[in-house]
Amino acid sequence: MSQYKVIDGLLLRDMAMAGNALLEKNREAVDALNVFPVPDGDTGTNMSLTMQSAIREINSKEFLRLDEAANALAKGALKGARGNSGVITSQLLRGFSKAVSGQERITPAQFVQALKAGSDLAYKAVMKPKEGTILTVARVVAEEAMKQVEKDPDDYEALFDVIISSGEDILAKTPDMLPVLKQANVVDSGGSGLMYIYMGYAAVIKGKTVEEIIAELAAAAEDDESVDLEDLSHLYCTRFSIVDLGEDCEETDIDSLRRRLSRIGSHVRVKGDLSRVDVRVDTNHPGTAIEDGMEIGEVIDVVIENKHELIRKRDGVESEESAQSKEHSAPTKEHGMVAVSLGEGFSKIFHDLAVDVVVEGGQTMNPSIDDILSAIYATHAKTVYVFPNNGNVVLAAQQAADLAENVDVHVIPTKNVAMGIAAAVAFQPDVVGELNARRMQEAAEHVKTGTVTYAIRDSEYNDIHIKQGDIIGLHNGKIEYSGSNVHDVAMKMMQAVVDEDSELITVYYGAETTQEDAEKLAADLGEAYPDCDVECHSGGQPLYYYLISVE
Numbered sequence: 001m002s003q004y005k006v007i008d009g010l011l012l013r014d015m016a017m018a019g020n021a022l023l024e025k026n027r028e029a030v031d032a033l034n035v036f037p038v039p040d041g042d043t044g045t046n047m048s049l050t051m052q053s054a055i056r057e058i059n060s061k062e063f064l065r066l067d068e069a070a071n072a073l074a075k076g077a078l079k080g081a082r083g084n085s086g087v088i089t090s091q092l093l094r095g096f097s098k099a100v101s102g103q104e105r106i107t108p109a110q111f112v113q114a115l116k117a118g119s120d121l122a123y124k125a126v127m128k129p130k131e132g133t134i135l136t137v138a139r140v141v142a143e144e145a146m147k148q149v150e151k152d153p154d155d156y157e158a159l160f161d162v163i164i165s166s167g168e169d170i171l172a173k174t175p176d177m178l179p180v181l182k183q184a185n186v187v188d189s190g191g192s193g194l195m196y197i198y199m200g201y202a203a204v205i206k207g208k209t210v211e212e213i214i215a216e217l218a219a220a221a222e223d224d225e226s227v228d229l230e231d232l233s234h235l236y237c238t239r240f241s242i243v244d245l246g247e248d249c250e251e252t253d254i255d256s257l258r259r260r261l262s263r264i265g266s267h268v269r270v271k272g273d274l275s276r277v278d279v280r281v282d283t284n285h286p287g288t289a290i291e292d293g294m295e296i297g298e299v300i301d302v303v304i305e306n307k308h309e310l311i312r313k314r315d316g317v318e319s320e321e322s323a324q325s326k327e328h329s330a331p332t333k334e335h336g337m338v339a340v341s342l343g344e345g346f347s348k349i350f351h352d353l354a355v356d357v358v359v360e361g362g363q364t365m366n367p368s369i370d371d372i373l374s375a376i377y378a379t380h381a382k383t384v385y386v387f388p389n390n391g392n393v394v395l396a397a398q399q400a401a402d403l404a405e406n407v408d409v410h411v412i413p414t415k416n417v418a419m420g421i422a423a424a425v426a427f428q429p430d431v432v433g434e435l436n437a438r439r440m441q442e443a444a445e446h447v448k449t450g451t452v453t454y455a456i457r458d459s460e461y462n463d464i465h466i467k468q469g470d471i472i473g474l475h476n477g478k479i480e481y482s483g484s485n486v487h488d489v490a491m492k493m494m495q496a497v498v499d500e501d502s503e504l505i506t507v508y509y510g511a512e513t514t515q516e517d518a519e520k521l522a523a524d525l526g527e528a529y530p531d532c533d534v535e536c537h538s539g540g541q542p543l544y545y546y547l548i549s550v551e
Contacts, residue, residue: 004156004205006105009069013058016073017210019200020051026196028239028303032457033189035180042392043189046083046366050090051197053080053368065104070097070114078399083366085190087395088122088134090369092194095121108159109149116142126395132177134190140170141198160202167195183461234265234282236542237305238289242277245297249274253296260292282307286542287512290454298468302456304542306365331407335429335436336379339387339420340367340397343511343540346417353424356381366393372400376409383408383433385440387420410437412444416451417539418506418549419444450475450497452490452546455482471545486513486545490521491528497550498529505532508539508547521546 004011023030023044030044057076063069074097077090095118100106106114119138123129144166148159171191175182203213245253254277258270265283272278277297281289286304293299337355341347342365347358357375361367372393376384384407388397394413401409410433414420426443428436451474459466461479466472473481473493481492498505505525509518515538522536525548532550539547 003207005154006107007066007111007156008105009063009065009067011204012066012069012073013063014210015201015204016051016058017055017200018204018208018213019197020048020055021210021214022200022203023051023193023196024048028301030189030193030196031303032301033186033192034456035184035186042083042366043085044193046086046392047089047190047193047197049368050077050081050086053077053370054090054093056080066106067097067100067103070100073097078403079370080368081399082361082368082371082396083392084126084395085134085193086366087125087369087399088138088190089194089197090399091122091125092118092138095119107153108156109153111156112142112145112149112159115145118142125399130178132174132181133188134194136174136177137167137170137188137191137194141167156205160198160205163198164195164202167191167198171195184459234267234284235307236284236286237267237280237282237307237310238265238286238303239278239280240290240293240299240302242272242279242293242297242299243275245274245277249296257292257296261289264288285512287510294469300457300468306360308360309365331382332380334382335427335433336376336381336384337387337424337427338372338375338379338384339417339424340372340389340393341417341420342542343417345508345538345540346421347540349421349537350424353421354427355387355424361390361393366390366396369396369400369403372397373403376400376404376407381407383410383436385409385423385427385437386411387414387423388412389414389417389420391415408433410434410440412437412440414444416449416547417541418449418508418547419447422447422549422551446551448475448497448502448550450480450490450493450546450548450550451544452486452493452548453544487517487521487524490546490548491524494525494528494548494550497548498532502529502532502550504551505529505534506549506551507534507536508541508549509536510539510541510544510546512542513545518546 027044027048031042054073054076058069058072063072074094077093081087081090096114099114099117119142122138123135129135141163145159145163148162152158171187174188174191181188254270258268261268261281264285265281267282269280270277279293283289290299338357339350339355340359340361341350342361350358356379359367359371359375386397388394397411401411412423414423423440423444426440453472455466455468455470455472457468464479464482466482470482471484471486471489472479473489475493475496480496481489483489507518507522518536522534526534
């Protein structure tokens with residue numbers, strides 16, 4: 001039986017810190033549980049950054065009371081929540097906090113009631129909750145935990161045995177609930193991340209100290225170099241591994257890779273032998289680094305971190321604009337617009353369209369609720385329109401809108417930057433808020449988009465056989481074509497995007513695509529679809545060679 005009969009504020013802090021440490025250690029593994037084999041899995045990163053924000057808040061002072069500690073966790077998580085998984089995690093903690101209000105310490109039965117309250121609130125936060133997700137894992141764990149405390153209301157260790165076992169069981173069943181998970185042969189990533197948090201809780205309840213857990217994780221992370229946040233000459237810390245090296249590959253090829261990476265970046269580490277090579281490089285061209293690695297073998301476990309974002313999260317430093325926005329100064333104009341954007345080209349386009357504040361983020365770098373809330377205030381407008389421009393940012397934007405005080409906020413649920421651009425173009429300054437929002441949403445919904453990227457693992461989708469490193473084209477969340485040539489895949493993919501009503505095709509090319517290649521693609525699209533006007537612009541987005549919109 002566990003040494004703990006009750007949990008107070010100090011013990012909850014240790015549990016949360018251990019959960020955060022385990023999640024961060026396994027962040028890349030959770031990111032890799034992506035339904036599509038594309039290089040932008042970010043569930044683990046979003047949940048980890050959300051928990052790190054919660055930990056900063058609970059460590060801001062010594063909370064002896066359980067309710068005060070739980071409130072600090074919830075407050076920090078809500079501020080730092082990013083992506084759907086992060087927002088749901090924040091709601092789990094928020095519901096837990098509300099349930100333990102007024103409690104100095106809690107028993108196992110009270111802990112379970114709080115877990116259930118967290119699950120209930122998380123379900124309410126999602127407009128159309130799906131089973132087979134983190135929501136299912138949280139709910140089933142709470143239900144099984146309630147059965148356990150009915151049998152033994154005083155044993156925390158037995159309770160956490162049930163929490164872990166029931167969580168692992170339901171997580172393994174998530175592919176049977178969501179066909180896309182079964183097709184991709186993965187379990188739900190959010191549920192997996194939640195289980196790492198619960199495992200951290202359980203380790204502390206069973207007698208391990210946070211220091212012991214962190215020390216064990218550090219020992220396991222052999223030679224895991226930290227990111228140099230002082231050197232910003234190369235923005236993206238890029239890590240990946242290479243396996244299944246070619247039969248004709250030699251040690252000299254590994255040395256050659258090291259030299260090539262040194263030419264495009266700094267802090268280069270290429271370690272391993274002909275069975276496996278682990279790579280790390282700070283660079284402004286992560287796609288080039290990955291392609292260099294693919295020349296000698298198959299690339300796996302890709303992680304790309306933006307140093308600016310890491311600095312903000314490490315120090316809790318706010319930009320001058322963000323700090324000013326939090327003063328909640330009186331609005332100075334009627335309307336304002338906020339857009340989430342990733343890529344210098346897209347950000348410039350939004351500024352040219354009179355968008356007041358562009359929030360850095362998107363694929364792999366979802367902004368937090370607090371980032372979006374700060375941007376809303378920074379417009380100094382009475383009515384603000386927010387373009388999330390990513391399906392994984394919509395929920396965070398909606399939560400930010402709910403938190404905004406004395407501002408009429410309309411979230412236009414744009415799922416990509418092309419939809420956001422169309423929405424911004426539709427803005428009319430002389431139209432009232434609700435009507436303006438409706439016009440913007442209708443304009444966004446008329447946009448069809450296709451994207452071209454590369455596969456990070458072998459996969460099969462809708463009878464399309466995909467090999468790691470293949471170029472893949474996606475339309476409406478579906479992989480339409482896979483091949484070996486970016487241009488050819490883009491042309492093939494557009495057959496699924498363009499129809500007889502299409503009038504305008506806009507090619508936005510990414511950071512790793514040359515203007516020459518993009519203009520060649522635009523010219524070929526013009527020939528293939530003579531009834532459409534074709535435009536070509538730099539988007540500057542990472543990881544995706546092209547985002548192509550059709551209106």
